[in-house]
Amino acid sequence: MNNSILEAKNVSKKYEGKTVLQDISLSAGKGEAIGLVGVNGCGKSTLLRILSGLSNPSSGQVSCSPGIRMALIPDRYEKINMTLQKFMDHMYRMETDRENRDEMGRYFREFHLESMLDTPMKYLSKGTLQKAGVIQALLGRRELLFLDEPLSGQDTLSQMTLIQELKKRKAAGMTLIMACHETYLIEELADRIYEIKDGHLEDGISYVYGIRRKKAILLVKYGEDSGQIKERLEKQFGESLYGMTDYGSLCRLEADVQIAEELFRFFGEIKWHIVRYEEAEELC
């Protein structure tokens, strides 16, 4: 099996005679992150379920190194009639025994879940349930994690918290195989990207655009005159400003890392609060 901890050979899947996946081979090594992309219905979830052993292929095999424990973060959750706290307590005891309860508390804080712990899960929003699934999987300390749309429905700050946490886990040796429509998760984490197209796994040629560049990411709380300020930003920073996206009262800016200091000065002068700053590499 070389360096791989997971290997799929010639995997195909048919549903009621319709071929969804055809002759897919893939291997993943320790500490590697693989991104799966493709249009709705191309078979990403199906492949993740087969790789994680939740579903059988129609033909082909999947093998995993002995001792590798895995978890799947699914794209949706059952809305059960148990509070979030009870559910987590239950899963936590099952997964990690009495080990380090502090970590669970830290995740609740970082993912802003503390106010929802006594709410029955059937009343929780999609994003909140997704966060619960993410925390459950992280507490389980697996060697291999499958993530199916893990950012789906999550607020921006929680998305960033998750990306940072996954980066740490990957650096510590965790293998990640993820399907995601938000390309920035994949761009920030993936070592290899594949597109599922017409049932086949295509080397992510259309998604790997070339060299990596370092970019600055800022989350800024809107102040006065947002329209005017956006115009000034575009005028002053031109092509060094890669993009601005609205998230309610926050704006997410991506820019050339070289202008980060100037951006700090700019927002300092107009008294707009920078909620978060980070740097990331992206494919360009």
Ligand SMILES: Nc1ncnc2c1ncn2[C@@H]1O[C@H](COP(=O)(O)OP(=O)(O)OP(=O)(O)O)[C@@H](O)[C@H]1O
């Ligand atoms: N249990 C099932 N029975 C029949 N068809 C299924 C079943 N599960 C999935 N499919 C079909 O297989 C195809 C692939 O579905 P899948 O959920 O894997 O796609 P996906 O790439 O994850 O989509 P999305 O991006 O929308 O999440 C779709 O056409 C879907 O309708």
